[in-house]
Amino acid sequence: xxxxxxxxxxxxxxxxSLLIITINRSSGTSFVGLVxxxxxxxxxxxxxxxVKKEIITVTGTNGKTTTAGLISSILEGxxxxxxxxxxxxxxxxxxxxxxxxxxxxxxxFDYYVLExxxxxxxxxxxxxxxxxxxxxxxxxxxxxxxxxxxxxxKKIQExxxxxxKLKLILNGDDxxxxxxxxxxxxxxxxxxxxxxxxxxxxxxxxxxNVNCPVCKEALKxxxxxxxxxxxxxxDCGYRRPQCEYSGDVKIxxxxxxxxxxxxKGDFEFKFGLIGLYNAYNALAAISLGLELGYDENKxxxxxxSYQAIFGRAEKLTLRGHQVLIQLIKNPTGASEVLKTVDLTxxxxxxxxDNYADGRDVSWLWDADFEFLKDIKNKITVSGxxxxxxxxxxxxxxxxxxxxxxxxxxxxxxxxxxxSLDINEKITILPTxxxxxxxxxxxxxx
Amino acid sequence: xxxxxxxxxxxxxxxxxxxxxxxFGNVLTIKQRCEWRNIDIEITNINIGDKIxxxxxxFYFIGGxxxxxxxxxxxELQLQKNALHDAMNSGAVALGICGGYQLFGHYYQPHxxxxxxxxxxxxxxxxxxxxxxxxxxxxxxxxxxxxTLVGFENHSGLTYLQGDTKPLAMVxxxxxxxxxxxxxxxxxxxxxGTYLHGPFLPKNPHFTDFLIKLALEKRYRDNIELxxxxxxxxxxAHISLINKLY
Ligand SMILES: [Zn+2]
Numbered sequence: 001x002x003x004x005x006x007x008x009x010x011x012x013x014x015x016x017s018l019l020i021i022t023i024n025r026s027s028g029t030s031f032v033g034l035v036x037x038x039x040x041x042x043x044x045x046x047x048x049x050x051v052k053k054e055i056i057t058v059t060g061t062n063g064k065t066t067t068a069g070l071i072s073s074i075l076e077g078x079x080x081x082x083x084x085x086x087x088x089x090x091x092x093x094x095x096x097x098x099x100x101x102x103x104x105x106x107x108x109f110d111y112y113v114l115e116x117x118x119x120x121x122x123x124x125x126x127x128x129x130x131x132x133x134x135x136x137x138x139x140x141x142x143x144x145x146x147x148x149x150x151x152x153x154k155k156i157q158e159x160x161x162x163x164x165k166l167k168l169i170l171n172g173d174d175x176x177x178x179x180x181x182x183x184x185x186x187x188x189x190x191x192x193x194x195x196x197x198x199x200x201x202x203x204x205x206x207x208x209n210v211n212c213p214v215c216k217e218a219l220k221x222x223x224x225x226x227x228x229x230x231x232x233x234x235d236c237g238y239r240r241p242q243c244e245y246s247g248d249v250k251i252x253x254x255x256x257x258x259x260x261x262x263x264k265g266d267f268e269f270k271f272g273l274i275g276l277y278n279a280y281n282a283l284a285a286i287s288l289g290l291e292l293g294y295d296e297n298k299x300x301x302x303x304x305s306y307q308a309i310f311g312r313a314e315k316l317t318l319r320g321h322q323v324l325i326q327l328i329k330n331p332t333g334a335s336e337v338l339k340t341v342d343l344t345x346x347x348x349x350x351x352x353d354n355y356a357d358g359r360d361v362s363w364l365w366d367a368d369f370e371f372l373k374d375i376k377n378k379i380t381v382s383g384x385x386x387x388x389x390x391x392x393x394x395x396x397x398x399x400x401x402x403x404x405x406x407x408x409x410x411x412x413x414x415x416x417x418x419s420l421d422i423n424e425k426i427t428i429l430p431t432x433x434x435x436x437x438x439x440x441x442x443x444x445x
Numbered sequence: 446x447x448x449x450x451x452x453x454x455x456x457x458x459x460x461x462x463x464x465x466x467x468x469f470g471n472v473l474t475i476k477q478r479c480e481w482r483n484i485d486i487e488i489t490n491i492n493i494g495d496k497i498x499x500x501x502x503x504f505y506f507i508g509g510x511x512x513x514x515x516x517x518x519x520x521e522l523q524l525q526k527n528a529l530h531d532a533m534n535s536g537a538v539a540l541g542i543c544g545g546y547q548l549f550g551h552y553y554q555p556h557x558x559x560x561x562x563x564x565x566x567x568x569x570x571x572x573x574x575x576x577x578x579x580x581x582x583x584x585x586x587x588x589x590x591x592x593t594l595v596g597f598e599n600h601s602g603l604t605y606l607q608g609d610t611k612p613l614a615m616v617x618x619x620x621x622x623x624x625x626x627x628x629x630x631x632x633x634x635x636x637x638g639t640y641l642h643g644p645f646l647p648k649n650p651h652f653t654d655f656l657i658k659l660a661l662e663k664r665y666r667d668n669i670e671l672x673x674x675x676x677x678x679x680x681x682a683h684i685s686l687i688n689k690l691y
Contacts, residue, residue, distance in 0.1 A: 211513045218517075359580070360597045365470025365644050387682035391647050394678050395470070395477050403678070 002042065009040040013100035033097030044092070044127035047099045047112075053080075055112045055128065056288070059121055059156065060136030060177070062333050063281040066273070067136050068115040070285035070306055077302035078294050080110040091120055095128075118152050121159035133160065134169040136284055138176035139227060139330055153213065156180055169288050171280065172243040173229040179213050179238065189245040189287040192261075194225045194276060196251045214238040226276050227332045245287035249279045260286055267296040271303050273313060277336045318443065320422040325438070328429045329357065331366035337429065338371040345425035346416055347375065349393075350383040350409055350434035357431040361385050364392045373397035377424075380404050382412035383434050409434060413443050451669070452485040453660050456497065458507040459518045460490050463545055466599070466642035468508030471542065474646040474653055475504070482672045484661070493517065497525045499532035504660040509543030509642065519548055519561045526564040533566050536663040538635040538656050542645060546630070546638030547571045547602055566636045568608035574623075577601040580691035582619030582641055584629040589651045594629075595686040596641025596648065604640075606631050613639055618688050635659050648686060650679040 016032045036043050048055070058068040072084040085098035095114055102109070116124050118138075124130075138152060153176055160166060160181045168181045172188030210219045210228045215236035224230035233239035250257045256279040258269045267290075271282040282303060289299045314325040324342070328334035328349075341347065353359050364385075369392055372379065379402060381389040386407045393403050406412035409430075416426055430438060457472050472488060479486040491497060510518070522529070533539070541549040550569035553561040563570075579599045585592045594614050603623040606612060612622070613630030621629035621640065630639035637656070639645060646653040654671055661669045 216513050360466070360599060360643065362465075362467030362470070362597065362643050365467030365473070365647070366464075387678070387685045388643075388648070390678045391682045392470075395473050395647060400675070400678055405681070 002040070003046070005040040006043060006046040007105065009036040009043055010100055010103055010105075012036065012039055013097075017101055030091065030093040030097045032100060033093035033095070036096045036100045037093060042127060043096055043100065044124070047103065048128055050099075050103050050108050051110070051112050052108050053110045054131040054292075055114065056132040056134065057121065057124065057130045058113065058115045058134045058136065059118050060134075060171075061118070061139035061152075062330070063136040063277065063284070064115040066278060066281040067134065067284045068113050070282060070303065071134075071288055072111075072113045073306045074285060074289040074294060074299050074302040075111050075113070075292075077298050077305065081108075082111045082113055083109050084113040085115060091117060092123055095124065118156050121156060122162060125159050125162045129163045130166055132167050132169060132288065133163075134284055134288055135171060135174075135177045135180065136281065137171050137174045137227075137229065139332060150213075153180065160184065169284070169291065171229070171284065172241050172246075173225065173231070173280075175210055175219055175228060175232045175238075175240075176213060178241055186241075187245070187287070187291060188241050188243040189247070189283050190240065190243040191225060191249055191280075191283065192243075192246050193248040194223075194251070195249070196276070212236060212238050226280075229280070245283070245290065247283050249276070249283070251276050251279060256282070258282055258286070260290070262290055264290065267299075269296075269300055269303060272306075275336045275340065277333065318426075319417050321417060321420060321424060321426050323426045323428065325428045325430065325435070327432065327435055328367070329432055331363045334363075334367035334429075335371075338368050341371065341427055341429075342425060343372070343375050344377075345427040346377045346380070346420055347372065348380045348382060348412055348416060348426065348428045349389050350412070350428065350430035350438075351381070351385040351389045352383045352431050352433045352437075353385050354433040357433050361388050364389060369393055369396040375402070378402050378404055380406055380412050380416060382406050382409050383431065409437055410441055410443065413438075413441060417443060450483060450485055451661055451665070452487070453479060453504055453657065453664065454487045454489070454502050455504040455506065455660075456489050456491050456502040458491045458505060458545070459493065459510075459514075459521070460508070461492060462514040462518055463508040463510035465511065466509050466543060466597075467644040468506075468542065468642070470644035471508070471540070471646040472506055474644070474650075475506070475657065478650065478653055478674065479657060481674055484657075493521050497528040497532075499528045499535060499537065502532065503537055503664045504656070505529070505532065505537065505539040507539070507541045507545030507548070509545055515544045515548070515553075516561060518544075519553075519563070522548055522564050523562060529564055529566060533634055533636055536635055536659075538660040538663065539566065539637065540656060541636075541638040542642055543600060543640055546640065547604065549631075549636060549638045550604065553602060567606070567631045567633050567638055568610040569604055569606045569631050569638070571602040571604040574601045574603040578620035578624060578640075580619060581686060581689040582616060582621065582629065582691075583686070583688050584614035584616045584619070584621065584641070586614035586652070588613075588632075589649075589655050591651060591683075593683070593687055594639075594641060594645075594649050594652060595643075595683055595689075596639070596645045597643040598640045599642070600640050604631070604638075609633055613637060618691055635663065647679065648683050650674075650676045650683070 075082045083102045168186045171177045172190035212234040219232045222231040248259045548563045549567045550563045553571045556573045584594045610633040612628035616629045
């Protein structure tokens, strides 16, 4: 009976997606996943039979999508058949969505690469245990959702405990991540040395005190690279571990050079996404790629071909305008984006406060919108919290006459596309649900 | 007649420890609204180990943090308690938000474990609750025009007021101090506490100005009228948040 429901749900998925595609050309919803789970609640359990090699989950606050995308790209570049929930919808329905659209009764895949929200990991493992779990970092952006950072760490720990054969690939530079899965086999990646070659602007986002997850005293740092990440140590003995995949990185204006030292030798990679933030994502994916035994040249090729997916830096041309779309979702990530934003472009900032965005928009005040204060063109603000954003910009030093408020997202985009000269560039900075909404914008056609 | 420039001196208490809800936005708002009026403002960060001189400051601000940071600040505040009481008695303005507000009261009693001592500027105490209140808040205060205050709350502590300490506002949407008596925040003399962040001051410019005026009047011992600013954007944001879904 269960099996029949499973096939039925797969059939439903294909039909539904065909329907959706013909109706409004969208595939970015998790509606199909929702229906699939309605028809067959343990759909995901059946999916474990359709993978030949490994199931890899990626979680963490920042960089999940980029890291998971890079991993898929590495695997596919090595001729592997991969399913990846790449639409950025990383809740359970999103996973069901991705799997139901790809799986066929007699077709099997080599890998699933699944990105999951920290809070949904336990739930995911109830149905679909994993072989590898990669944790990128744990920032405090989801504070309002889970109470405190400790709670998030606990949720991940619970998920790990449910999954006895899980291999952990952890960011050794993040003190909140390294002690997860206390007694498990762990493989660490981290940077020994970070060199910022250009762009010397220093973020003034508050440097938070970080407490030792073991004894709760304030951690000390021999070097602090980025937010809580660096070479930390504590009087109780907790410290940054020896990393199996350690790297040196040089951050240039629009690329990074990452040198990775491993037991198998030293390899150098060039990666085209900007900022240390992305260098960490690359190091994470490279480490897993090497760990799975893939060749460094193929990994480099995959890095080259990697298209920043789902808006994390989507470039497109719309009615003659060069448009760059970059997700913003927490102060640290947003400040990194703002630091490098093109000040000659026309900026549109879209702030929503739905559950997946975080309902509390306090974080806007911890992000360095001050980087925009010398902008020449008007800045447009949109989304449910457009007015909050307008106030934030005013206090960042931007003249109110240079701020226009257009709450409806589609209207704001149409307005820019229609009112600007053809050679004018547009930069769009949306929060998560704003970005989801943008995937279905009519202006894309 | 040459006008002398007015000045305010503000102490931002423990910004490295208590800063989780955009608290820099509150201080930035005070700063900008002073500077737009050509009022000089000097901001001093007070960190652990710094002695507070109540002669210097007209305005104190303290934000919110996670449990561990709050414990550290609680310990430090005991050493600064007398100085801050002197400040209060001289009419200085203080605004405490979330955790900072709780520390302005007598204590915070967790479910298990020792009481976290406050400094008793407000006749108030806080006990741990079983539920976390997270959502948009609208409250009404008697101190300003317009009367509405808007913000976002995220706390599980239940705060109760007593004696001469009065509520800052009464909630219309949201839980407020304890979700029972409809009170939100507190005031005694010029000491203010609130659970509202988001942050609080940018979205309530009328309340920010009320505090700036009090701080100036403390410094100059005279009635001072603030120059009006164009608050169109701030008020649009304010209005859009009134009675927003919790
Ligand atoms: Zn320790």
